[in-house]
Amino acid sequence: MLRKSGIEPYPYAYNVSHHAKDIKEGFSALEGKEVSIAGRAMQMRQMGGITFIDIQDRSGRIQALIRNNELDDKSLLVLTNSSIGDTLGIRGIVMKSKRGEISVGAKEITMLSKTLRTLPNKWQGLKDTETRYRSRHLDLIMNQEVLRTFETRAKFLSHVRNALDSRGAIEVETPILQDLYGGANAKPFTTTYHTLGDKIMYLRISDELYLKRLIIGGAERVYEVSKDFRNEDADTTHNPEFTQIEYYEAYSDYEAFMKMMEEMLSSFALKTFGSLKVEYRGDTIDFTPPFRRMYWVDELKGMTGIDISSMTDEDAVAINDSEKLGLKRPDRYHVADSLFDKYLKEKTVQPTFVLDFPTYMCPLTKVKRGNQKLAERFELYVGRMEVANSYSELTDPIYQRKMFEEQEKERKKGDEEAPPFDEDFIDAIEYGMPPTAGIGISIDRPTMIFTNQVSIKEVILFPPMKKLPPEDESGNR
RNA sequence: GGGCCCGUAGCUCAGCUCGGUAGAGCAUCUGGCUUUUAACCAGGUGGUCGUGGGUUCGAUUCCCACUGGGCCCGCCA
Numbered sequence: 001m002l003r004k005s006g007i008e009p010y011p012y013a014y015n016v017s018h019h020a021k022d023i024k025e026g027f028s029a030l031e032g033k034e035v036s037i038a039g040r041a042m043q044m045r046q047m048g049g050i051t052f053i054d055i056q057d058r059s060g061r062i063q064a065l066i067r068n069n070e071l072d073d074k075s076l077l078v079l080t081n082s083s084i085g086d087t088l089g090i091r092g093i094v095m096k097s098k099r100g101e102i103s104v105g106a107k108e109i110t111m112l113s114k115t116l117r118t119l120p121n122k123w124q125g126l127k128d129t130e131t132r133y134r135s136r137h138l139d140l141i142m143n144q145e146v147l148r149t150f151e152t153r154a155k156f157l158s159h160v161r162n163a164l165d166s167r168g169a170i171e172v173e174t175p176i177l178q179d180l181y182g183g184a185n186a187k188p189f190t191t192t193y194h195t196l197g198d199k200i201m202y203l204r205i206s207d208e209l210y211l212k213r214l215i216i217g218g219a220e221r222v223y224e225v226s227k228d229f230r231n232e233d234a235d236t237t238h239n240p241e242f243t244q245i246e247y248y249e250a251y252s253d254y255e256a257f258m259k260m261m262e263e264m265l266s267s268f269a270l271k272t273f274g275s276l277k278v279e280y281r282g283d284t285i286d287f288t289p290p291f292r293r294m295y296w297v298d299e300l301k302g303m304t305g306i307d308i309s310s311m312t313d314e315d316a317v318a319i320n321d322s323e324k325l326g327l328k329r330p331d332r333y334h335v336a337d338s339l340f341d342k343y344l345k346e347k348t349v350q351p352t353f354v355l356d357f358p359t360y361m362c363p364l365t366k367v368k369r370g371n372q373k374l375a376e377r378f379e380l381y382v383g384r385m386e387v388a389n390s391y392s393e394l395t396d397p398i399y400q401r402k403m404f405e406e407q408e409k410e411r412k413k414g415d416e417e418a419p420p421f422d423e424d425f426i427d428a429i430e431y432g433m434p435p436t437a438g439i440g441i442s443i444d445r446p447t448m449i450f451t452n453q454v455s456i457k458e459v460i461l462f463p464p465m466k467k468l469p470p471e472d473e474s475g476n477r
Numbered sequence: 478g479g480g481c482c483c484g485u486a487g488c489u490c491a492g493c494u495c496g497g498u499a500g501a502g503c504a505u506c507u508g509g510c511u512u513u514u515a516a517c518c519a520g521g522u523g524g525u526c527g528u529g530g531g532u533u534c535g536a537u538u539c540c541c542a543c544u545g546g547g548c549c550c551g552c553c554a
Contacts, residue, residue, distance in 0.1 A: 049511035067511065084504070098512040117487070121503035123515060124489035130546045131488090142488090185554065232553045233478095240553095326551080337554045361554070379554080386554080417553080455547095466545065 002114060007078055009114035014038050014089040021059035023094055027102050036091040037062065037104060038112055040141060041084050043122055051079060052097075055090060055104075058147070064090045065103040075109040084122075085115035133463050146458075152272065153447040153459055157225070159268045160245050160441060163260070169221035169247060174210035176227065177201045182419040183208030183364070186230040189240075203229040208364065208438065209425045211248045212393065216433045223247035225443075236455045237385055239463060243443040252437035253392040254376050258353055261380055261388055261439075262289035265351065265446070272450065280383050280449050283349050291351040296344055297358065297374065303343050308336040309358045309373040329415065333361055348381035355379075363403035365391040383449050390439035397430040 002009045018035045039057035046052075051066040068076060082088060089110035097103050120126040125142045132139040132146075139146050161171070179199075181188045183206030193199045207226045214222045225245050232240055249256070266287040269276050276288045301307050306319060311332045320330035325338045336358055348354065355378035356368055362375035369376070376392035394400050404421045411418040447459040457463040 043514080045513045045516050047510060047513065047516075050513080051511090052513050052516085054514085063514080065512075069511080097514090099514075101512090101514070103512095118504050120488035122488095123503070126488065128484090128488085128546085130484090133546090138488095187553085230553075233551095235553085236548090238553060328552080333554075340554080357554090389554085468545065 002081055002111070005077055005081070006074065007081060007111050009111055011110070011112060014110060014112055016089070019057050019059035020055065020062035023062055023104070024060070024102050027094065030094040031096075033094055034091065034107075035094055035104060036089060037064075038089045039087065041082060041086050041088055042119075044082075044084055052103075053082075053088070053090075055088065056141075056144070060144070063097065063101050063103040064088075064092070064106050064109075065095070065097055066106040066109065070105075070107065072108065075106070078109045078111045082109070082111065083115070085117065085119045086111065087113035087115075130465075133457060134465055136461055149447070149451040149453065149459060150461060152451050153443070155272060156268060156447055156450060157243075157245075157443055159271070160264065160443070161225070163264045163267075164221075164223045164245070164247055167221060167249070167260075169223050169249070170219065172211070172214060172219075172222050172224050174204075174207045174224055174226075176204050176229075178204050180420055180422055180424070181205050182422050182425070184228075184230075185415075185417040185419065187232060187417055189229045189231045205230050205419075206440070207246050208440075209422060211246055211438070212433065212436070213425070213428050215248050215250055215436050216428050216431055220250045221248070234456075234464065236457075237445065237448075239444065239456050239460055241460075241464065242456075244440045245443065246438065246440045248393070248436055248438045250434040250436050253435065254355075254378055254390050254437055257390045257437050257439050258291070258293075258378060258380075261353075261390075261441075262291055262351075264441075265382075268450070278450060278452075280452055281454060283383070285350060285383060285449065287351060291353055291380070293353045293355060294344065294347070295356055296340060296354050297356060300339055300343060304339070306339065308332070308339065309371075311336065311358070331410070331415075332358070333410075336361060345381075345384055348384050350382075352381045353378045354381055360406075362391065363407050364394050364400075366394050366396075382446070385445045385448070386442070387445045387449075388439055388441045390437065393433070393436040393438045395429070395433040395435060397426060397433075400429055401426050 016036055016038045018037055020037065020039070023030055023035060037055055037057065039055040041053050042056045042061060043054040044051065049068045053064045053066065054061050055064050066079060071079065089112050090104050090106050091108040092104040092106040095103055095105045120138065120142050126132060126138055177191065177193070178201065181202040181204060186205040188205050189203040191201050191203065193201050205228055207224050211222055211224060223245055225243065227241060227243055229241050232238065234240055266276055266289050269278055269287045276286060278285045278287065297309050313331050316332040316335040317330050319335050320327050323339065323342070325335060325342070327334050327338055356374045357377045359367055359373060359375045362377050365375040365377045368374040378390050379386050380388040394403070404426065407418045408421045411420065444456050444459055448456060451459065453459055
């Protein structure tokens, strides 16, 4: 094929001096200078002796202007054998075309990778959602704003890391494969560890109990970027595999973390967009601190007359009927949660701390100072989505044991999402855990807000997809 | 789990109402053209119409099931 005519279609390396964006933004300084760029040919306009190729690299696109009579023989050969979709290296002079387009006037063209496939068409591009997710490489080629979305995701992740690092925290890694799962209410994925006698292991639903062991051990400030797994259906705001950062800080309480979140989100918006206001799905979300505080038990009582803090399971059954919640398992935990969704969630478009939960919803949280029925916990909502969950951590081993026993009862009653009793953790906390604040900060959902995406799949590079029917394995070339 | 919509060329789509085994643009290939921006002009290649079954002389079209995707609801604090 190409090799016979002396062109290597898959060479080893190429020296790139500039990206498209550098040249466009720095044109006045670069005009007349020699540069070399590399990228994928996205469009090609051939007029005989002159050819225009739009080269796309990570930063964007720039036009290469190619006059046949200024090329050496090898470059000419490359040109005549290249097509849309090939990756090319262009060495040439920064200039403007007659129509004023900033271009690289080519002196040398190098084939960097020959494509065997045709790209989607240049106007409509690639729209089919299924193909976009199953073939993310094609999506990234055709829809460069997707790359921008993931750049924003990376910026947010590193922003959170920096914020925690600057508080003096250390980043740690704890097991993803766990003997026992805990720290949240969810169905786990299971797997088998063959060399440990085919032991059943769980993919973590949270890393909370491990990080707390580190606090007990004296680490004082620890966080982990945690991929968690919950064996549940996906929808536009839930993915079974998701990312959160959990952070624990000794000698703090949830009040300190509300301040931290205000600072973290507002500084990110300002740094990234130059504004505290962000457009999200038709709403303008204002990250100017302080964020609103919604004492939701009181607010709900005002709206409905129901005091969920003193609700019993019997009350819950009656409320499930009178409020037409239609829950399959109308215990007080699920009823309280459902009432929030029904009456209050709509009011959380702007950043809102939803705080002080009934104790029965919080098996790992300290009770509120001055109100034994409530726990010191907040959830931060933005754009009607929960983006962080934090509490003054329960450190009393005797009370902790009692809460585990309660959970175990729920579990026996058929709540398969209630976590199992963790004797090993109780053993650890009996050594004494300092007062501690803990928080889980979502990475996926804030990214949705900062990139104005409706679906969580748009901020996850390779969302899980169902198996395709087996017959289609032709792998045509 | 329930409801609605969708699957036709590599991509974006038309055709289906009212059955007669398929069409456009882009891409690709050939030829022409030395400043284009969706370049243009001429010609060519490209499809077991998601899968299986049913009705029919005949199904991309009508019916059923399955499968994959999207949206909404339920569930997932």
